[in-house]
Amino acid sequence: MLKRALRAGLPVGLRKGIAAWLARRESVSSRHWWAAELLRDLEEASPNEFHRFLWKHHLAYAQTYEIDLRFGPEQLHPSRQMLFDDLEKFLQENGVDPRTQVESILDVGCSLGYLLRHLEQDLLCGAERFAGIDIDEYAIEKGRSYLGEQNSQVELVAGDLSEVPEKFGRAEFDIVMCTGVLMYLDQETAAKMMAMLADRTRRFLVLSGLANPEFDNRDMSASQRRVEDQSFVHNFDSMVEEAGFEVRFRRWSGDELVSGNSIYFLIATPGTERDD
Ligand SMILES: C[S@@+](CC[C@H](N)C(=O)[O-])C[C@H]1O[C@@H](n2cnc3c(N)ncnc32)[C@H](O)[C@@H]1O
Known part of the structure; x- marks a missing residue:
């Protein structure tokens, strides 16, 4: 009332x-x-x-999204572990050693920076630049202070993802990762952001979004609202292709949940970077 x-x-x-x-x-x-x-x-x-x-x-x-609940290998969400396992396998199969041949990563919607920290300590430990941006100013501040104490090289910036060009200039990153973020934007805005992220990606664009529980997201003609929280289930495949990128790896698990998260992962590369 x-x-x-x-x-x-x-x-x-x-x-x-x-x-x-x-x-x-x-x-x-x-x-x-x-x-x-x-x-x-x-x-x-x-x-x-x-x-x-x-x-x-x-x-x-x-x-x-608090330090105690997010940092450390034991707190890594199993769906993110699955994504990183997929990424590692994908890179190796494509002749890239993740530990020595990836120089930079930008995590868009990075929150406290816990995924970047995990990558810094584990999968991408040879990289020189770990950057993140998030709209949650509290998370950025807390994460920055914690990471500073850990002597981490992760750099965090507060801002909306639309501000990536303003905050990072013309910088491109070997990997641009955006997981669990575009679901908070409508189809038109998400597609626009996808094009901007692709523009900043030198080699690999890594995405995770909500899976359509009924049929594969790539067959969706338009984004749909998820009933429980009105967030968006998108067709990343078509957005990525629209941005001139090629989908090189995908995982869609329909209505199967991994510790509460649905699974829809994509790894895409600039259109010209092909196997053949
Ligand atoms: C569900 S959490 C996912 C966090 C992390 N990427 C992960 O996969 O564990 C969504 C994150 O996106 C951020 N976010 C939401 N809308 C955003 C926007 N418009 N610009 C930047 N960050 C945003 C939130 O602040 C939050 O940290």
Whole structure:
């Protein structure tokens, strides 16, 4: 009742102000719930804005992104371990030693930087540059401070993924990785971001998104909304090809979940880089 009355009675700007204020009140344990509920009407009407706001203020689903819960091999989500195993195998099969022949990686939607740290310590340990960008300013700050204490070379930048060109200039990266992020953007925006990420990828574009549980994402003619949280199930295959890249590896597991995550992975390369 109260939440509906607040939504109906207060303009969005004011509700956002209250949610942002709540975000800084750690003593209010229901702040995550309240923030999402105050803005629930945006979820349907303006999904990009809704998701961006919650992530930016480290609210709602962002609350499990904390140092203690994310860093260390034992905390690596099994679906990400699976992706890294796939990446390792793919690189080796294509004559690239991941430990000595990859120089740089950009992780878009990197949160605290725990995936970059894992890659730095394990799979891509010979690389010289590990960069990450995320809209969640709290996560970037916490991650940066933790990584500094670990003498890590991972560099983290706060910003929306659309700001990659502004934050990283004309830099290109051997690997650009974007996992579990484009689902918070509608089809048109996600496709635009895919083209921008492809533009920054020197060798391998590595993606993970929501799998369509009913049929392979590559056969989808348009993106669909996931019922439980209104995030987007996309056809990355067509977006990647639209961006002039070639899909070289894919894994789609339909409705099978790995510790709660659906599996839709792609590894793509610039159109000219072919086996033959
Ligand atoms: C589900 S988490 C995935 C984190 C990590 N990539 C992984 O695979 O474990 C989504 C991440 O994307 C970030 N994110 C969401 N929308 C974003 C945007 N518009 N620009 C940059 N980062 C964004 C969130 O802050 C969050 O850290």
